[in-house]
Amino acid sequence: MNVSNFKKPLKRSITIGCILFVVCLSSFICIFGYLGDRKSLFEAYESRMTDILNYVYYHIDQDDLAQCVETGVPSDKYWELQDFMDEIMERMQLHYLYIIVPLDTYEPGNVINVLSADTAYGRMFEPDGYYLDYLIDDEYTREEALKYYNAMQKDDISFFEIVSGWGDDYSGIMPLKDSDGETYAILCVDFEISEIHNTILIYTITNVVMILLVSLVFSLIALSWINKNVTVPVVSLEKSVNDFAALSHIQRDPGLLRYDAPNITTQNEVESLANSINQMTQDIKTYAANILEAEVQVQDMKSQVTRMDMLAYQDALTHVKNKTWYDTIEERVNEDIALGIAEFAIIMVDFNDLKKINDTYGHDYGNEYIVGATKLICDICPFSAVFRVGGDEFVILLENKAYEEKDDLYNKLIQTFMNTSKDETQEPWKRYSAAFGLGVYNPYDTCMEDVFKRADKVMYENKQRMKKAEL
Known part of the structure; x- marks a missing residue:
């Protein structure tokens, strides 16, 4: 049947309706999507800038x-x-x-x-x-x-x-x-x-295009339903569409979604609509599968973010905690001090001979020296937090059981490093040597830094004695 025989051809009606729908929907999405994304982005920037300003201010x-x-x-x-x-x-x-x-x-x-x-x-x-x-x-x-x-x-x-x-x-x-x-x-x-504004605009337009494609298909369906010149084909088509919609509400697996296409051969817009709906169901299944895949990707990204957070507080070379994490722990310990429940000790460690290893054998062996010495510390103090606060400076925080054994651990560290430094059977970069200093919290301390300074002072004095002994 020729399209010109219809007083109101579906093709023309659908085209006009879709154009109006696309224009209105795209306008709203562009405006509100852009404003929402822009607001969220700037709020995120302000939060980050506030953290940076406060961090520098202190x-x-x-x-x-x-x-x-x-x-x-x-x-x-x-x-x-x-x-x-x-x-x-x-x-x-x-x-x-x-x-x-x-x-x-x-x-x-x-x-x-x-x-x-x-x-x-x-x-x-x-x-x-x-x-x-x-x-x-x-x-x-x-x-x-x-x-x-x-x-x-x-x-x-x-x-x-x-x-x-x-x-x-x-x-x-x-x-x-x-x-x-x-x-x-x-x-x-x-x-x-x-380039932020352009990025938001591109992201918004991309989402609008995807939504409009789906909306266009639904617009075709809606307009065909209200066409007065369609009777039985619309009934069968409506039944098939409703059956598919009911199944999609209870079915989480897109592969099990099934659409029973009616046999429509009207050779007019209704047949075209039926074919479009059939294609639409395939697109919906694909779209639903993509959404589920995106959910899996989001979970993977969350896991990666968690791992990145852990790496942010870990020293890349030795894999012990870094200075940033030490500052965080210091805040917690200072709160314990303010509450009168603090009980801890600090061992300050400074590796000896690192410059000599670097200059004589190269930085690769110097790094091997640091990693081996750090592992030795972790083996001796397995229940204590170890922090790398400088190139060859480390801090051991003794709490709970480790605090009760602080003197034994301190003496064991000194004796073990003394033995390794004199072991002539090992390569020079495996003869670990270090100076140690122990600081124990007492009620007169006002913050963790007070204990740290005492430990650092003892370590420095021990390091000076070790240098004099080598002369």
Whole structure:
């Protein structure tokens, strides 16, 4: 039958309906999807920036840095802070991390640099960067400097986008105050987000296209159902579709979904619709299978994230805990001290002869020396947390059963390393030698750092005695 014989051909009706449906649906999804993704993304950035700002803030000696800002003369702590911020910038892959003093002035020089972190690569080409008390006179417009100046007047963290000669960034600003409560500078962290908007838009459009394809098929079904010129074919078609829909509600295995296609040979839009529905059921089965596969992938990704979290607190060479995890444990121990329930001891370890091994036999053997010596420590103290806090410096935290045996463990470590260092049957990089220092918590200690310093002092004295004995 010729399509022109129909007063309202299904093809034309479906085409018009689908076009309207596609336009409306895509408009809503584009707008709300983009806004939702953008909001979530920026909230995630703000949370991360807040963590970074707080982490750096607690490592700043506010009065010392305020004195540096006032005098324009960097102190020893200033240089330590620069190294620390450089490390944070390198590790966190930040765009910028810096401390400045914005000025309320219309002059070109409206920002004073205090400290600008940089990567190791950046320091190679510009070792000093912007130095302390440097007046930046050509990088900030009046409007940009005013944003920083207004943020400096607040008591909490501010966030805003800023477009400058350095790129399109999202900035987090924290005011810095000295012990008198006076704001003397601001700590800033920037993330480069120039391509974020495009990424969100592409992601949204991709989802819209997938949804519209499925929606288009359902639009064809809906329009065919209400067509007055279709009777029996629609009944059989409706029955087949309803049977398939009922099965899909209770069936979790897409492979068991079955669609009994009716035998429709009307040679008009209804037959075309029946064929489309048949294809649609196959697409739905494929789509459902893809969703289940995606769920499995999400679970795998969660497992990988958990493993990555574990690796983030593990030293890559020795596989003991790293300095970041030590800082976390220190917070927990300090809470125990505040509650009056702390009972622990610390053994400070510093390996001897590592530089000699590296210089004589190479860093591969030096690494083998560190790994072997660390394993020896773990074998002697199997119930204690071992942390690598420096290149050849380790900390052993003795708690519970290990705390009760602290003296025996300490003496065993000293004796074992003394024996291995004198074992001439072993290669030089297997003659492990180390200096140890024991510090035991007492009620006069206010924090874990007090015990750490005592252990470090004893270790240093033992190391000096060992050097004198070798002369």
